[in-house]
Amino acid sequence: MDEASFGLMALKIIIGFISLYFVLIITGRVGVSQLTPIHFVFILLLDDFLGHIIYEKNDNIFEYLFAIGLWTLVMLTFQMIMLKFPSIRSFLQGKPLCIISNGQLKRAEIRKARLDVNQVLSLLRKQGIFSMREVEFGLLEPDGTLSVALKPTYKNPTIEDMNLAGTKTVLPITVIIDGKVMNKALNEKGLDEKWLKQKLEQTGHSDVKNIFYAEWEETGGLYVSAK
Numbered sequence: 001m002d003e004a005s006f007g008l009m010a011l012k013i014i015i016g017f018i019s020l021y022f023v024l025i026i027t028g029r030v031g032v033s034q035l036t037p038i039h040f041v042f043i044l045l046l047d048d049f050l051g052h053i054i055y056e057k058n059d060n061i062f063e064y065l066f067a068i069g070l071w072t073l074v075m076l077t078f079q080m081i082m083l084k085f086p087s088i089r090s091f092l093q094g095k096p097l098c099i100i101s102n103g104q105l106k107r108a109e110i111r112k113a114r115l116d117v118n119q120v121l122s123l124l125r126k127q128g129i130f131s132m133r134e135v136e137f138g139l140l141e142p143d144g145t146l147s148v149a150l151k152p153t154y155k156n157p158t159i160e161d162m163n164l165a166g167t168k169t170v171l172p173i174t175v176i177i178d179g180k181v182m183n184k185a186l187n188e189k190g191l192d193e194k195w196l197k198q199k200l201e202q203t204g205h206s207d208v209k210n211i212f213y214a215e216w217e218e219t220g221g222l223y224v225s226a227k
Helices: 003-027 037-055 061-084 086-093 107-112 117-125 183-188 193-202
Strands: 097-101 135-140 146-150 173-177 211-217 221-226
Touching: 037 061, 061 086, 097 107, 117 135, 117 146, 173 183, 183 193, 193 211, 193 221
Parallel strands: none
Antiparallel strands: 097 135, 135 146, 173 211, 211 221
């Protein structure tokens, strides 16, 4: 390989690094442990684009820039669609699976996630939980991590150590995302949109479209985060 070839490869690597850096900044700062399926596919194709441009003898760098620009545009379009339509977002990114409910492993949900009991226990141990009896709820997130709500007697500091009576852990329900009412979640709790609007008015929020996120918990009431 002559000096010109080495210089061309160096130029390709520099351009590839700079372009990938800005593409990842533009499309969102997502950690490796937080990669959803669509982000994973996006990164794989970026890697493939860069590999081809570096090792191919073709010196047309503009073809690479066009390819990566077009792929970035596709990714941004998907992100815009997912922000506007929560149902599509759930389809593309996946939804959390409740694999532990009321302290019991949900066999059907675990099988749906293609896990076995040992893998679930391993996910718990990574959070410092070594016994299933400590867990009230466990949600498997789309990125593969496990979110856990402990039983009241095992929270730190424990109520048991303070000789106080524990209360049942209740999961909050998401009722509004980006100005859209989650009617399905409301219906599952026997609630409706009319009830929600009354609760919002009590907190000083009259327009659902101005609310970025809201959740309801029986003990804590309504939590609202405006746009």
